[in-house]
Amino acid sequence: MSVDLELESWRQQWQSPTGESPAAGVPRKLDLRKKVARQSRLMRLALALDCLVTVVIGGGVTLLAARSWGLDTASLAFATWVFLAAAWTFVLGANSGNWSPASQDTAEFLELSIRRAHAAIRATIFQTVLFWTEIVFCLGWIYRHNGVRRPVLVWLLPTSIAMGSVWVVSLAFSIFIVWFRRRKRRELECLIELRKQAGGDGVS
Amino acid sequence: MKSYMATDIRPAFPVPGAFGETVDKTQIDEQFDRLLTAHGPALSRLAASYTDTASDRDDLMQEIALAIWRALPRFRGECSERTFLFRIAQNRSIACLARNRGRALERAGEIEVRDPAPNPESDLAASQRAAQLRSAIRRLPVVYRQVITLTLEGLGYGEIAEVLGVSESNVGARLTRARQMLREALEKGQ
Numbered sequence: 001m002s003v004d005l006e007l008e009s010w011r012q013q014w015q016s017p018t019g020e021s022p023a024a025g026v027p028r029k030l031d032l033r034k035k036v037a038r039q040s041r042l043m044r045l046a047l048a049l050d051c052l053v054t055v056v057i058g059g060g061v062t063l064l065a066a067r068s069w070g071l072d073t074a075s076l077a078f079a080t081w082v083f084l085a086a087a088w089t090f091v092l093g094a095n096s097g098n099w100s101p102a103s104q105d106t107a108e109f110l111e112l113s114i115r116r117a118h119a120a121i122r123a124t125i126f127q128t129v130l131f132w133t134e135i136v137f138c139l140g141w142i143y144r145h146n147g148v149r150r151p152v153l154v155w156l157l158p159t160s161i162a163m164g165s166v167w168v169v170s171l172a173f174s175i176f177i178v179w180f181r182r183r184k185r186r187e188l189e190c191l192i193e194l195r196k197q198a199g200g201d202g203v204s
Numbered sequence: 205m206k207s208y209m210a211t212d213i214r215p216a217f218p219v220p221g222a223f224g225e226t227v228d229k230t231q232i233d234e235q236f237d238r239l240l241t242a243h244g245p246a247l248s249r250l251a252a253s254y255t256d257t258a259s260d261r262d263d264l265m266q267e268i269a270l271a272i273w274r275a276l277p278r279f280r281g282e283c284s285e286r287t288f289l290f291r292i293a294q295n296r297s298i299a300c301l302a303r304n305r306g307r308a309l310e311r312a313g314e315i316e317v318r319d320p321a322p323n324p325e326s327d328l329a330a331s332q333r334a335a336q337l338r339s340a341i342r343r344l345p346v347v348y349r350q351v352i353t354l355t356l357e358g359l360g361y362g363e364i365a366e367v368l369g370v371s372e373s374n375v376g377a378r379l380t381r382a383r384q385m386l387r388e389a390l391e392k393g394q
Contacts, residue, residue: 007355007383013334014249014341014356039270105369106350109295113302183303190302198347198370 094119117188124181246357254297268296291367340389348382
């Protein structure tokens with residue numbers, strides 16, 4: 001079989017409607033468009049939610065501090081804004097240069113994906129530090145503000161619903177971070193392997 | 205407090221209208237429909253070469269469609285529509301491959317093959333050959349899979365080079381190697 005005929009024969013087989021039903025993989029256009037529009041809306045909503053959380057939490061504590069002026073509420077408002085600023089600064093810094101590919105081809109997309117995976121792995125460390133700093137600060141603030149008389153270590157035991165919730169949320173967060181970090185590391189390994197293949201095929 | 209996973213939700217291409225720019229939605233809808241009608245089966249075949257089951261292929265196809273939908277408002281005809289679509293499809297497939305690598309390896313061999321058309325033996329044989337080819341392509345290393353699938357979809361060296369971001373001579377060399385590997389795989393499978 002000559003080379004071109006071979007390619008043509010493969011092309012016919014590849015594009016044939018029999019076999020693995022390639023065309024069946026095209027969902028109905030209308031359904032697909034609806035799903036795509038819904039996903040697109042959800043992504044915008046997530047972005048808006050980030051901004052809303054900043055405004056509501058930051059604004060809320062500022063309002064609280066303005067209404068009941070005191071060192072306690074002022075320190076809470078100040079710390080909240082510091083945490084928010086730290087989170088935004090880190091996110092914007094980590095994403096710097098990673099928003100969109102320099103060129104639109106697959107090679108650049110691969111590089112961008114690798115940079116994003118690195119950023120996501122770094123972010124898990126920052127998120128863990130920020131989360132525990134917030135927890136320690138908030139618990140300390142509540143302990144002082146409410147004038148709790150029990151010793152701190154006893155008060156921290158999950159004997160109340162509120163404290164139990166803090167521990168459950170913390171545990172869930174920690175599990176999620178570990179899972180997410182592992183997933184990102186696997187993803188990164190795979191992307192690096194793909195880059196190696198692309199660069200090391202002896203024809204680059 | 206702020207969403208912690210913000211680094212992971214960014215799109216590879218700009219989101220239309222996310223920052224208030226005006227986008228002619230009807231025009232985008234029409235263009236999107238037209239492109240999917242014309243290239244949907246080809247994109248689906250490409251998605252199938254990166255996935256093991258029909259449901260995974262559909263998920264990837266949906267992801268590709270979403271990326272196309274979001275990238276369309278910024279498409280200014282710098283390249284052909286086909287190049288634009290395949291570039292997005294390849295990028296999404298790579299991302300999918302990286303995410304599902306472990307799962308994909310576990311499930312290698314669970315490739316779904318639809319029942320052939322009723323009767324004719326020739327149909328059955330053709331269907332089997334096509335299934336064999338798809339299976340062999342799916343097992344090729346990604347760099348070779350990319351060039352062979354794009355070639356089988358009728359893209360020329362120039363277009364493939366534009367999609368992948370490599371030189372035309374590189375495409376030629378990869379294609380030669382890909383064909384050789386595919387030939388060997390098909391011979392072994394017979």
